Amino acid sequence: MATAKLLGASxxxxxxxxxxxxxxxxxxxxxxxxxxxxxxxxxxxxxxxIRKIDTSRASKHPGVVAVFTGKDMTGVNSLPxxxxxxxxxxxxxxxxxxxxxxxxxxxxxxVIAETQEAALxxxxxxxxxxxxxxxxxxxxxxxxxxxPSMHEVAPDNVAFRWQIGDAAATDAAIKSAPVTVKxxxxxxxxxxxxxxxxxxxxxxxxxxxxxxxxxxxxxxxVHRLLMTAFVLGIPEHKVRVIAPDVGGGFxxxxxxxNEETVCSWAxxxxxxxxxxxxxxxxxxxxxxxxxxxxxxxxxxxxxDGKILGFRIKTTANLGAYLSTFAPAVPTYLYGTLLxxxxxxxxxxxxxxxxxTNTTPVDAYxxxxxxxxxxxxxxxxxxxxxxxxxxxxxxxxxxFIPKFDSGYQxxxxxxxxxxxxxxxxxxxxxxxxxxxxxxxxQAGRGKGKLLGVGFSTxxxxxxxxxxxxxxxxxxxxxxxxxxxxxxxxTGKVTVFTGSHSxxxxxxxxxxxxxxxHLGIPMDDVDIVHGDTGIVPFGMGTYGSRxxxxxxxxxxxxxxxxxxKGKIIAAHLLEANPKDMDxxxxxxxxxxxxxxxxxxxQVALTAYVPHNYPEGAEPGLEATSFYDPSNFCFxxxxxxxxxxxxxxxxxxxxxxxxxxxxxxxxxxxMIVDGMVHGGVAQGVAQxxxxxxxxxxxxxxxxxxxxxxxxxxxxxxxxxxxTARTETPTPVNPLGVKGAGETGTIASTPAVVNAVVDALSGxxxxxxxxxxxxxxxxxxxxxxxxxxx
Amino acid sequence: xxxxxxxxxxxHSHDVEPRLxxxxxxxxxxxxxxxxxxxxxxxxxxxVIRLNGQAVKSCTMLAVQADGAQITTIEGMAKDxxxxxxQDAFWEKHGLQCGFCTPGMIMSAAQILERYPKPTEDQIRxxxxxxxxxxxxxxxIVKAIQYAAEKMAGT
Numbered sequence: 052m053a054t055a056k057l058l059g060a061s062x063x064x065x066x067x068x069x070x071x072x073x074x075x076x077x078x079x080x081x082x083x084x085x086x087x088x089x090x091x092x093x094x095x096x097x098x099x100x101i102r103k104i105d106t107s108r109a110s111k112h113p114g115v116v117a118v119f120t121g122k123d124m125t126g127v128n129s130l131p132x133x134x135x136x137x138x139x140x141x142x143x144x145x146x147x148x149x150x151x152x153x154x155x156x157x158x159x160x161x162v163i164a165e166t167q168e169a170a171l172x173x174x175x176x177x178x179x180x181x182x183x184x185x186x187x188x189x190x191x192x193x194x195x196x197x198x199p200s201m202h203e204v205a206p207d208n209v210a211f212r213w214q215i216g217d218a219a220a221t222d223a224a225i226k227s228a229p230v231t232v233k234x235x236x237x238x239x240x241x242x243x244x245x246x247x248x249x250x251x252x253x254x255x256x257x258x259x260x261x262x263x264x265x266x267x268x269x270x271x272x273v274h275r276l277l278m279t280a281f282v283l284g285i286p287e288h289k290v291r292v293i294a295p296d297v298g299g300g301f302x303x304x305x306x307x308x309n310e311e312t313v314c315s316w317a318x319x320x321x322x323x324x325x326x327x328x329x330x331x332x333x334x335x336x337x338x339x340x341x342x343x344x345x346x347x348x349x350x351x352x353x354x355d356g357k358i359l360g361f362r363i364k365t366t367a368n369l370g371a372y373l374s375t376f377a378p379a380v381p382t383y384l385y386g387t388l389l390x391x392x393x394x395x396x397x398x399x400x401x402x403x404x405x406x407t408n409t410t411p412v413d414a415y416x417x418x419x420x421x422x423x424x425x426x427x428x429x430x431x432x433x434x435x436x437x438x439x440x441x442x443x444x445x446x447x448x449x450f451i452p453k454f455d456s457g458y459q460x461x462x463x464x465x466x467x468x469x470x471x472x473x474x475x476x477x478x479x480x481x482x483x484x485x486x487x488x489x490x491x492q493a494g495r496g497k498g499k500l501l502g503v504g505f506s507t508x509x510x511x512x513x514x515x516x517x518x519x520x521x522x523x524x525x526x527x528x529x530x531x532x533x534x535x536x537x538x539x540t541g542k543v544t545v546f547t548g549s550h551s552x553x554x555x556x557x558x559x560x561x562x563x564x565x566x567h568l569g570i571p572m573d574d575v576d577i578v579h580g581d582t583g584i585v586p587f588g589m590g591t592y593g594s595r596x597x598x599x600x601x602x603x604x605x606x607x608x609x610x611x612x613x614k615g616k617i618i619a620a621h622l623l624e625a626n627p628k629d630m631d632x633x634x635x636x637x638x639x640x641x642x643x644x645x646x647x648x649x650x651q652v653a654l655t656a657y658v659p660h661n662y663p664e665g666a667e668p669g670l671e672a673t674s675f676y677d678p679s680n681f682c683f684x685x686x687x688x689x690x691x692x693x694x695x696x697x698x699x700x701x702x703x704x705x706x707x708x709x710x711x712x713x714x715x716x717x718x719m720i721v722d723g724m725v726h727g728g729v730a731q732g733v734a735q736x737x738x739x740x741x742x743x744x745x746x747x748x749x750x751x752x753x754x755x756x757x758x759x760x761x762x763x764x765x766x767x768x769x770x771t772a773r774t775e776t777p778t779p780v781n782p783l784g785v786k787g788a789g790e791t792g793t794i795a796s797t798p799a800v801v802n803a804v805v806d807a808l809s810g811x812x813x814x815x816x817x818x819x820x821x822x823x824x825x826x827x828x829x830x831x832x833x834x835x836x837x
Numbered sequence: 838x839x840x841x842x843x844x845x846x847x848x849h850s851h852d853v854e855p856r857l858x859x860x861x862x863x864x865x866x867x868x869x870x871x872x873x874x875x876x877x878x879x880x881x882x883x884x885v886i887r888l889n890g891q892a893v894k895s896c897t898m899l900a901v902q903a904d905g906a907q908i909t910t911i912e913g914m915a916k917d918x919x920x921x922x923x924q925d926a927f928w929e930k931h932g933l934q935c936g937f938c939t940p941g942m943i944m945s946a947a948q949i950l951e952r953y954p955k956p957t958e959d960q961i962r963x964x965x966x967x968x969x970x971x972x973x974x975x976x977x978i979v980k981a982i983q984y985a986a987e988k989m990a991g992t
Contacts, residue, residue: 063928070936071924071943073871073911080870167861168854246875246883246971247937298873298937299971331876553935553972723931723977730974755880755969763965763975768958792974 057566061719064558065572066551075296078250078265079328086252087116089314089327090170092160092177093336094152097186097408097748098201101151101159101179109162109176114169117321118177120160121147124316130307130372131281133526134379136211142202142406144372146282146312151184153201153371154408155750156336161313163325186408186748190368191345193405201371201406210369210404211378215386215462221399224360228351232437236429237818238422240343240368240741242752243415244760245552247298248334253314254324261289262318266311268294268580269304269550270590273527275582277307277375283316290315291583297552301731302414303338304552305592306375310337335753340741341415343368344381344422350430351396356440356448359396363389363426366403370411377413378404383523384419384511390460391427392471392509392685393449398461408748410741414592416731417510417793424508428798429815432504432805436814442802443479446507447472456779464511466683467778467786470711474774475507478687478709481770487691495810500694501704502807506799509685512594512787513780515678530677531595532587533603535564535611537670539657541650543568543575548588549600550580554724554789556596559716563601563783567608569635570649586673594787597716598682602781606674614670615652621663622647622655682778682786686710688729688795690803699827701737701804707770708795713778713786721788726769728792734761735793736800740820759820812837840904844869845913853900859893860884862900863910871911871940875969882968885941886910892948894967911940914947923947923985932981934972942968946982956986 069075106118129143148159160177164170185199192198193208200206225231245267252265262285268274271292279287297304314325329337344365351360367381386400435442451458453470460466482503491501514520517528534546545564549556557577565572578584591600616630619637623645631638637652639645655662656670691705708725715721738759742751752758777784797819804821805813811833818825840862841850849867863872863886874896875881884896887909914921923946926932933939942965949956949964956964961982962975970978 064931066936067928067933068920070933070939071911071920071927072915073869073940075871075936077870077873077937079874080864082865082868168856244971245937246881246935246969247873248875296936298875299935301971328874331878331881555934719931723934723973726974726976727934727972728974731971754878755876756878760880760969760971762962762969763979764959764962766962766975768979769974769976 057562058716064555066557077247077296077298078267081252081265083324085323087163087323087325088167088170089325090162090174091158092174094157096181096183097155098184099152100182102182103180105178109173112173112176114165115173116163118162119317121145121149128282131277132373133375135524136378139211139378140205142204146309154410158309188407188409188743188748190343190366193407205406208406210406212403213382214401216399217397218399220397221360221362224397225349225351228359229354230352230437232433233349234433234815235817236346236348236426238342238344238425239819241341241415241735241739242335242741243301243303243338245299245301245303248329250328251311251314252326253318255319257322263291264315265293267297267304269300269592271580272582272588273590274307278312282312294550294580300552301416302418306339306413339374339413340410343412346426348426348430350434352434356438356445358393358449361395361398363400368407368412369404370409372411374411374413380414380419385423387462387464388420388423390462392507394451395461409743417790420510421794424794425798428506432802433815442505467680467780468776470776474709474711475687478689481707482689500696500807502692502803504690504799504802504806506688506795508795509683510794511681511683513598513678513682514593517677530675531589531599531603532675533607534586534673535607537653539654541653546578546585547600548585549596550591555720562716594789597785598781598787599678601783603674603676605782606676607672610672617663617666618652618655619647678780680780682780684712684786684791686791688799690799692803692807694807699823703767706767709772710791711774711776712788714784722771724788725771725792729769729796730761730766732793732796733800736797736819738820838901840900842903842906842908844908855901857900858896859898859900859903860895869910869912873937882941883938885944892945922988926981926985930977930981930984932978938970950986
């Protein structure tokens with residue numbers, strides 16, 4: 052049974068026909084008999100005590116079924132924090148706030164009605180007597196003496212202080228270095244803005260005592276576990292969580308939120324199903340935000356450009372409460388990546404996590420790693436400027452040489468495999484770097500400001516093993532599971548704990564299984580996103596689905612092949628030890644004529660008339676894979692820009708990406724993810740940024756009219772290429788591809804703009820996004836200094 | 838108010854509140870959930886439909902304003918089990934990832950290609966001003982529309 056090569060082929064996606072015909076099944080598409088509709092009453096204030104909530108008028112509004120406040124939710128606990136750092140201050144985070152609201156959008160009541168309109172109308176009738184208090188939203192002011200405090204457990208607004216690396220060695224290196232560069236680097240707050248707003252449908256069935264929750268989740272099992280065991284105290288096995296088609300996540304749909312928790316509680320109270328779908332306004336206010344760091348970084352260099360020491364002090368804004376994985380993002384996903392792809396003499400990083408009266412901050416595409424890459428790559432360029440050295444040259448001088456099995460960094464991690472210089476060389480060739488520099492020089496003569504920026508990044512995917520992450524504070528394992536069920540006809544259903552919300556698992560995982568079993572892809576179906584069907588799963592984030600979820604499937608197939616060999620050997624009167632599995636057939640080694648196809652073994656397993664003694668009927672396997680280490684994709688990106696000297700407007704002329712994500716299952720899909728990731732990272736550099744009014748604590752960028760999500764005409768075509776350095780960590784050799792673009796691109800763009808302005812003496816711009824106003828001001832300031 | 842429209846060739850008539858948006862008429866009353874709602878300020882374009890031949894954001898119109906109109910939604914693009922060339926192009930060129938913005942993109946693309954049968958890259962990007970995508974970075978959406986233009990010119 053010969054099949055075309057599946058692994059490494061750009062196969063069109065099998066999920067697309069339903070999306071291009073409007074037949075996708077998103078949560079808000081669901082309509083159940085007896086459905087009710089929810090609207091939440093939210094705080095209009097950044098910080099206010101709740102004196103009283105009067106729901107009487109709302110309750111009497113026509114069509115209203117019920118109104119609940121936090122006081123009605125007796126026996127319900129705080130939303131949990133899933134990553135506990137030592138001495139972390141964990142304030143209560145109730146599904147509906149009862150004592151005080153701590154950010155604009157904090158929910159205080161739910162109104163449930165026969166129609167969405169009635170729910171929204173009645174929500175306006177809920178009267179909350181607010182006692183408005185002073186608020187603090189700024190990262191750099193949250194822990195200042197006298198800043199307004201919002202939690203009893205953290206009167207100084209400090210949630211944690213964390214450090215990694217060698218402080219004494221780093222201080223000594225910086226003190227004695229011939230060249231040091233110090234910069235303040237602000238990594239602004241972003242809003243993920245998946246195009247599908249968050250939504251849920253919760254249904255309780257009185258007759259069986261069972262719940263079903265449809266929810267926009269990247270990890271339905273994690274949602275179920277956190278909600279049942281920690282918050283609602285209802286039996287986990289009585290709750291089925293389904294994450295159907297999910298319209299993008301980018302991290303924002305990992306976390307357990309207030310709304311699905313309240314709806315799951317309320318459906319039992321009213322004994323009817325409830326649907327809630329966020330308006331975009333609510334997405335802006337309540338989806339976990341990303342980034343929001345203020346960093347002081349200092350790089351010590353030798354005269355010939357070797358990195359002697361790197362000191363980083365970061366304040367990370369966590370928002371008003373600890374979102375599910377918030378403490379991990381600015382610590383273990385950030386500080387541990389600060390070695391980059393370079394040999395460094397010494398590193399020390401201190402992080403202070405602070406509470407503010409803002410939307411909680413958690414993982415957003417890249418989560419910690421973009422912040423690390425931005426600090427490293429911006430400092431590399433600032434260092435090159437101080438040395439008057441070419442930034443490409445400085446990078447080449449410091450790359451860690453090629454290694455195949457482990458490089459111990461100065462910040463705890465041990466990289467899997469890497470070969471950084473060739474990736475960068477490939478980029479420079481694509482760019483025609485020498486020509487660019489001469490064009491740039493020629494342009495300057497005519498008043499044209501051209502610039503190029505590099506980013507030679509590293510990132511960490513498939514965070515594991517569970518034992519290690521547990522010792523670092525994770526309250527969950529970080530393995531993945533899969534089940535492969537071979538049907539009597541030889542067709543295969545694959546159940547994976549990973550979840551696809553745009554990644555294309557229904558295609559790539561079928562490629563993987565079809566390839567390994569030597570059967571056509573059409574004989575393989577992929578099932579995901581339903582706790583009632585899939586055994587257990589940790590879900591999809593951190594670019595882990597192929598490397599962790601895929602490896603669990605490889606382990607299942609190994610088990611199926613082993614059992615198949617026993618059955619086939621029996622039928623062929625051979626020894627199981629002498630059996631091979633090649634191209635969809637069980638073959639006796641050395642006797643290529645003695646063979647049985649996969650389908651016949653499958654049928655025999657279910658019709659076991661002529662069957663090996665003691666063997667169980669059936670052909671199905673479940674595996675749990677807990678990786679031995681992280682995987683470390685890397686790459687080199689370049690951006691070429693032109694800056695208008697009169698307006699400060701930045702035009703992207705070229706964007707080039709050479710990524711190394713290990714082996715690739717479907718190049719078309721990997722390219723697509725790089726494109727999308729680059730767009731998000733470019734957008735952070737140039738356009739996006741969540742802004743709070745310092746006085747009122749209002750989210751000023753609270754809609755798509757105010758928050759600059761990139762449009763088609765703002766972005767270029769991307770030039771992509773790859774090198775392939777397989778990881779030794781997993782048998783597939785895949786590292787992870789979902790976040791590379793976002794991690795790499797922001798520093799490439801900012802470095803390009805700074806390079807364009809370098810002729811004016813500019814070596815840094817402290818704050819992103821690089822809007823025309825900010826760039827223009829930078830130009831004016833540089834000119835006035837001259 | 839009684840509102841009657843024809844959607845994909847099928848008549849739909851409902852008594853609606855005057856404030857009901859057309860997109861909610863299509864999704865909740867006609868039961869055609871391929872048209873999506875991605876924002877509340879008419880930016881994202883996930884709700885684009887064709888109304889009397891024009892690409893329209895169905896969240897920016899009241900249902901009652903559409904009384905008597907001929908509407909095509911994403912569900913009406915494929916004919917006799919055959920994909921519209923633009924649908925096929927989005928599939929062929931990997932012009933979608935999560936698929937949420939896709940219906941609006943395809944409906945807008947249909948009008949773009951009526952206006953510009955041989956569009957340049959710049960024309961496509963400018964004409965997509967009212968459609969947001971967070972997954973693709975637009976690269977493959979632009980490629981898909983170029984590919985559809987070639988296919989449609991060839992037939």
